[in-house]
Structures are given as structure tokens and as C-alpha cells.
Amino acid sequence: MLNYTLRRLLMVLPTLLILVIFAFYLMRLAPGGPFTSERPLPPSVMANVLERYGMDEPLHVQLWTYVKNIVCCFDFGPSFSQKDRTVNDVIAQGFPVTLTYGFWSAVFVLVLGIPLGIIAALRHNGFWDYTMTGLAIFSQIFPNFVLAPLLVLLFTLSWGLLPGGGWNGGQWQYVVMPAIALGTSYMASVARLTRGSMLEVLNSPYIRTARAKGLPERTIIMRHALKPALLPTLTYMGPVFVYMITGSVFVDVFFSTGGIGQDFINGAYSRDYAILLGLAILYAVLTFALTLMVDLLYAWIDPKVRAGLS
Amino acid sequence: MLSVRNLHIRFRTGDGMVHAVNDVSFDVGASQHIALVGESGSGKSQIALSIMGLLAKNAEVDGQILWNGQDLLATSQREMNRIRAQEIGIIFQDPMSSLNPYMTIERQLTEIVEHHEGMSRRDARARALEVMDAVRIPDAKARLRAYPHEFSGGMRQRIVIAMALMCQPKLILADEPTTALDVTVQAQIMQLLADIRQDFGTSVVLITHDLGVVAGFCEDVVVLYGGRIMEEAQTTALFEQPGHPYTRGLLRAVPNIEDPSDALTAIPGSPPSQHRFPQACPFAPRCVDAVDTCRDTLPMLHKGRACVRPVEELT
Numbered sequence: 356m357l358n359y360t361l362r363r364l365l366m367v368l369p370t371l372l373i374l375v376i377f378a379f380y381l382m383r384l385a386p387g388g389p390f391t392s393e394r395p396l397p398p399s400v401m402a403n404v405l406e407r408y409g410m411d412e413p414l415h416v417q418l419w420t421y422v423k424n425i426v427c428c429f430d431f432g433p434s435f436s437q438k439d440r441t442v443n444d445v446i447a448q449g450f451p452v453t454l455t456y457g458f459w460s461a462v463f464v465l466v467l468g469i470p471l472g473i474i475a476a477l478r479h480n481g482f483w484d485y486t487m488t489g490l491a492i493f494s495q496i497f498p499n500f501v502l503a504p505l506l507v508l509l510f511t512l513s514w515g516l517l518p519g520g521g522w523n524g525g526q527w528q529y530v531v532m533p534a535i536a537l538g539t540s541y542m543a544s545v546a547r548l549t550r551g552s553m554l555e556v557l558n559s560p561y562i563r564t565a566r567a568k569g570l571p572e573r574t575i576i577m578r579h580a581l582k583p584a585l586l587p588t589l590t591y592m593g594p595v596f597v598y599m600i601t602g603s604v605f606v607d608v609f610f611s612t613g614g615i616g617q618d619f620i621n622g623a624y625s626r627d628y629a630i631l632l633g634l635a636i637l638y639a640v641l642t643f644a645l646t647l648m649v650d651l652l653y654a655w656i657d658p659k660v661r662a663g664l665s
Numbered sequence: 666m667l668s669v670r671n672l673h674i675r676f677r678t679g680d681g682m683v684h685a686v687n688d689v690s691f692d693v694g695a696s697q698h699i700a701l702v703g704e705s706g707s708g709k710s711q712i713a714l715s716i717m718g719l720l721a722k723n724a725e726v727d728g729q730i731l732w733n734g735q736d737l738l739a740t741s742q743r744e745m746n747r748i749r750a751q752e753i754g755i756i757f758q759d760p761m762s763s764l765n766p767y768m769t770i771e772r773q774l775t776e777i778v779e780h781h782e783g784m785s786r787r788d789a790r791a792r793a794l795e796v797m798d799a800v801r802i803p804d805a806k807a808r809l810r811a812y813p814h815e816f817s818g819g820m821r822q823r824i825v826i827a828m829a830l831m832c833q834p835k836l837i838l839a840d841e842p843t844t845a846l847d848v849t850v851q852a853q854i855m856q857l858l859a860d861i862r863q864d865f866g867t868s869v870v871l872i873t874h875d876l877g878v879v880a881g882f883c884e885d886v887v888v889l890y891g892g893r894i895m896e897e898a899q900t901t902a903l904f905e906q907p908g909h910p911y912t913r914g915l916l917r918a919v920p921n922i923e924d925p926s927d928a929l930t931a932i933p934g935s936p937p938s939q940h941r942f943p944q945a946c947p948f949a950p951r952c953v954d955a956v957d958t959c960r961d962t963l964p965m966l967h968k969g970r971a972c973v974r975p976v977e978e979l980t
């Protein structure tokens with residue numbers, strides 16, 4: 356197991372390098388650049404600017420410098436579009452924001468979604484089952500860009516309970532609505548997924564065996580059915596968790612949280628190669644970490660997978 | 666001890682009722698072994714499941730299943746849970762899928778006695794070791810920690826049997842305990858079940874489609890076809906003079922040990938549709954002895970056989 360983890364970690368660096376090279380060239384292929392605008396800069400000024408950001412060099416030299424700076428000094432370079440800020444600054448400011456509300460959103464998704472799915476499976480075709488189906492449909496017709504204004508309408512404008520936007524260092528009042536707006540549709544998916552797999556597990560022969568042992572229903576569910584029923588949700592939550600902690604563009608913009616979702620959009624509009632590349636690396640690292648975690652959890656639950664790892 | 670009276674099992678399905686078991690009655694006495702024999706789909710497993718109260722949700726059951734005078738079809742869930750494993754154990758048809766792949770063998774064995782007998786984990790483990798020795802799983806102590814997928818088919822079957830033995834029930838329902846296994850392992854498992862009667866005096870309902878495994882193990886045989894009893898008799902009598910064309914067909918499908926050159930003949934044709942309640946002998950389409958009366962009367966079980974023609978006339 357430890358061996359496996361180490362092997363996986365060793366694979367991260369070469370993969371990241373390939374990703375960087377790929378993304379680096381791909382971005383430059385897109386028309387335009389960080390300094391093109393409707394009123395073109397005079398050629399002499401342009402040359403100056405390009406030189407300042409090292410963009411007058413051939414591409415592979417730029418790439419080399421970029422990688423070298425990351426490896427030696429963890430320096431992702433200056434932002435092209437935001438004056439006097441480095442990519443490190445931008446991420447250091449925006450990522451804690453999305454990490455905070457994304458994390459709480461994931462907690463909301465799991466703490467509500469899983470029990471709801473289980474109850475719906477146990478009360479198959481009962482009240483809770485229909486409630487859950489209703490919720491799933493609700494989150495489908497109220498995607499977050501409808502849900503968020505609705506939340507603000509209720510919690511801010513009608514009842515005055517929560518601030519309608521801003522971040523304020525991540526005080527809980529500012530976290531609640533972004534977390535809910537971001538998480539609701541995922542929560543419905545988790546509930547549906549859990550319900551489906553729980554129903555399937557409860558119909559499996561080994562659950563029938565557990566029943567034949569005369570165990571109480573509670574024990575059967577907690578001891579025999581729960582772990583296998585959570586496997587699909589686990590697989591699903593890996594990538595979703597990455598989306599969540601890197602924030603959603605919509606949530607960042609709507610609630611003015613100042614998270615990196617917003618930076619990503621700005622970066623894309625202004626061809627801020629440095630920001631885009633920095634964020635791409637962040638996503639990649641998080642995805643690696645989360646898939647590794649999911650795989651390890653999977654192995655912890657499923658002895659067959661565990662045997663395959665060592 | 667166990668008395669099944671006029672058992673009917675029907676399933677509601679998308680295209681109508683499936684009559685899986687019709688008017689089946691039989692008795693099992695203390696430390697008696699009886700066999701339920703029939704082709705695939707004849708309702709054997711459903712009878713076993715109904716005794717355990719484990720039928721699928723779309724099932725409708727009629728009749729009585731008396732366990733020491735108590736009707737299991739009318740008992741509370743709670744009482745049923747007490748009887749399960751402790752008084753009646755079951756060995757399911759497929760040992761591959763009936764073990765929980767996510768739990769160690771140890772836990773799957775110990776939880777039974779921890780629950781029913783309030784044993785501590787230590788005592789339960791000691792019992793598990795005892796039982797694993799009894800079903801001859803080598804190196805039991807080390808194997809307790811293993812998961813089902815780490816065992817061979819024969820060993821898994823032994824584990825499933827061990828599971829049924831944990832509380833030393835008075836009756837074990839063994840649903841095709843040897844079907845998935847090769848011949849030598851089959852013989853070992855049957856020997857094991859025979860030893861269990863010696864050691865614990867357990868009664869066994871052996872479910873099988875192979876009359877061959879019945880001889881020398883069960884005193885009585887119930888032959889099922891299309892969810893109905895075709896014939897019931899003592900094993901010796903049945904082998905000497907089978908009283909029903911279907912039984913004769915089944916016997917011809919048993920390998921002859923004395924004369925292996927003797928060709929095996931499976932009964933031609935396929936099991937009946939169970940969507941309608943038959944008005945004729947369900948076996949008629951495949952019966953070599955069928956006459957016109959067979960096609961317009963449903964033969965009733967009489968003197969141990971459900972056939973309109975007298976024994977002497979059968980081929």
C-alpha cells in the first residue's frame with residue numbers, strides 16, 4: 356500500500372511536466388495575446404512590454420525559464436493582466452476562498468446527500484423516496500444561477516439573515532450561501548447515486564445471507580450494506596471535490612467572493628498565460644491528490660482492490 | 666418438526682402471475698434427511714426461501730409452514746429473526762455471491778453467535794475455529810482473517826456450511842450445496858453433511874437436481890416439476906421402482922456407476938410455462954406415457970404419485 360502510494364506520487368512530476376508543456380504551447384496557438392487590444396500599441400512600446408515579460412525569446416526558452424523558476428523558487432511568474440501581482444499572489448489570495456466555501460459545500464453535499472439517499476432506498480417508493488426525487492428534479496430546473504438569486508432573495512432581501520455577497524475573511528455568514536448554491540445539484544446527484552447503489556446492494560445475495568443470519572435490519576445496513584453502497588459515491592466525489600474547492604466562476608462572480616473561479620475567467624479573457632497556466636497546474640495537482648485519495652479509500656473498503664495494489 | 670402444508674408461492678410480474686410453487690406439502694422429522702429434487706425452475710429454492718421468510722418482495726405465499734407447531738408464515742419479523750440461523754440454517758445455492766466480499770470470514774462467522782448467543786468476540790472466534798475445523802478448512806486460524814475471494818470454490822462452499830453450523834441449528838436447508846463443484850469435492854461435501862448429522866443430529870433438506878447425490882444420504886425424496894410434487898417416496902423404493910414418468914426420466918439422467926458406457930439421456934423438452942394454472946398434467950408435453958386423459962385432467966397426488974396412469978402401465 357505504501358509502495359503503491361509512493362509509486363503514484365513519483366508519477367506526478369513527469370505527468371505534470373507533460374501537462375505544462377502541452378498547455379504552454381496550446382495557449383500560444385490561440386489567436387491574440389495578453390497585450391493585444393482594440394487600439395494596438397505602437398511597435399516600440401509593444402517590444403518593450405514583450406521584453407519585460409520575457410516574451411521576446413523563442414517559445415522553448417520561455418518554457419524553460421518558466422519551468423526552472425517553478426522548480427527552483429516555486430515562482431509561477433508575474434501576472435500579465437494584473438499589474439504588479441504575481442501568479443503566486445493571485446492564487447494565494449483566491450484559492451483559500453474557494454477552498455473554504457468549496458470544502459463546506461462538499462460537507463453539505465455528503466452530510467445531506469448520503470443519508471437522504473440511504474433513507475430513500477430504505478423507504479423505496481415511500482415519502483422520503485419521493486422527496487428525494489423531487490429534490491433531484493428541483494436541482495435540475497433550478498441550476499445554481501437560478502438558485503443563487505433565489506437564496507439572496509430569501510436570506511438577504513426578505514429575512515435579512517445573511518449578507519448577499521462579499522467574503523469578509525470567510526466569516527461563516529459569508530460562506531453559507533456560496534456553499535449551498537454550489538452544492539445543491541451535487542447533493543441531489545449524490546443522493547440519487549447512493550439510493551441506486553444502496554438498492555442494488557440490498558438486493559444482492561450476500562445481504563440475503565445476512566438476513567438469513569437473523570441479524571437486525573440496522574446491523575445489516577450499517578455493517579453489511581453501507582460500505583459497498585458508498586463506493587459509487589466515492590468515485591463520483593473525487594473529481595467533484597476538485598471542482599468544488601477550486602470554486603465556480605458563477606458563484607465567485609455572483610457573490611463577489613474573490614475566489615479563483617473569477618481569476619480563471621479574467622485570465623482567459625485577457626490571455627493571461629501566466630495565470631491560466633498556474634491555475635491549470637493547481638487543478639492538476641489537486642486532481643492527482645484527490646484521485647489518489649479516492650483510490651486509497653477504495654482499497655480500504657474493497658479487499659480485492661487492496662490485494663491488487665500490493 | 667418442520668411441516669410444510671399446501672404451500673403456494675406466486676410472483677407478481679410484469680406479464681402476469683408466475684405460479685412457482687403449487688400445493689406442496691412435506692414433513693421433516695428430527696435428524697431426518699429429505700431431498701427436494703427437480704429440474705431448474707421447479708421451485709426448489711423458492712420453497713427453501715419461503716421457510717426462511719426470505720422470498721422476494723413480489724411474492725405471494727399461501728398455506729402453512731409449521732415449525733414445531735408454529736406457523737412461520739404468520740410469525741413476527743422479530744421472532745423470525747430469532748429462528749433464523751439459531752434454529753433453521755440455510756446454505757445458499759451460490760457460495761460465490763452469498764458471502765459478503767467486503768468482510769473477513771471471521772466477522773461473517775462471529776457475528777452470528779455474537780448476535781444470537783451474546784458471545785464475546787473471543788468466544789465467538791473460538792466457536793468459528795471449531796466450526797471451521799468441523800468443515801475441514803485447513804489452517805483455519807490463519808484463514809479467519811482472509812476475505813471470500815481468497816478461497817477456492819470448494820473452500821467457499823465449506824465456509825457457507827460453517828456459517829450454517831455456527832449456532833448448531835436443528836434444521837439445515839442445503840440448496841444445491843455441490844452443484845458448482847467438481848466430482849471429488851462434491852463427494853467430500855456430501856460426506857461432510859453426512860458427518861454433521863452424526864455429530865449434531867441435524868435434520869437436512871437437501872435441494873438438488875441430481876438424483877445421484879440423493880442415494881445414501883436422504884431417507885425420503887420429494888420430486889418436483891413445475892412447482893408441483895410429482896412423486897414422494899422413500900429413497901430406496903424410489904430407486905427400485907420409480908412411480909412417475911418424470912422420476913424415471915430423472916433417473917435415466919443419473920450416471921450409472923456400474924456401467925459407465927450406459928448413455929445418459931436428459932429428458933427432452935423444456936420445463937412448463939408457469940403463467941397459467943394448468944388444467945392438464947404439466948409433464949404431459951414431455952411424457953413418453955402420456956395419453957388423452959393426461960391432457961384434460963390435472964393429476965392429484967395420490968399414494969405418493971401424481972400420475973393418471975397406474976405404475977404397471979408405465980414404460
Ligand SMILES: Nc1ncnc2c1ncn2[C@@H]1O[C@H](COP(=O)(O)OP(=O)(O)OP(=O)(O)O)[C@@H](O)[C@H]1O
Nearest residue numbers: 676678683685704705706707708709710711712721
Ligand atoms: N422474484 C421473482 N419474480 C418472478 N418469478 C420468480 C421470482 N423468483 C423466482 N421466480 C420463478 O420461480 C420459479 C422457481 O424458481 P426456483 O429458484 O425455485 O427454481 P429452482 O428449482 O431452485 O431452480 P434452480 O435449479 O435453477 O435453482 C422459476 O421459474 C423462477 O423464474
Ligand code: SF4
Nearest residue numbers: 946949952959972973
Ligand atoms: S399423468 Fe400422463 S402425462 Fe402426466 S406423468 Fe402421468 S402419464 Fe405422463
Ligand SMILES: [Mg+2]
Nearest residue numbers: 709710711758
Ligand atoms: Mg435454485
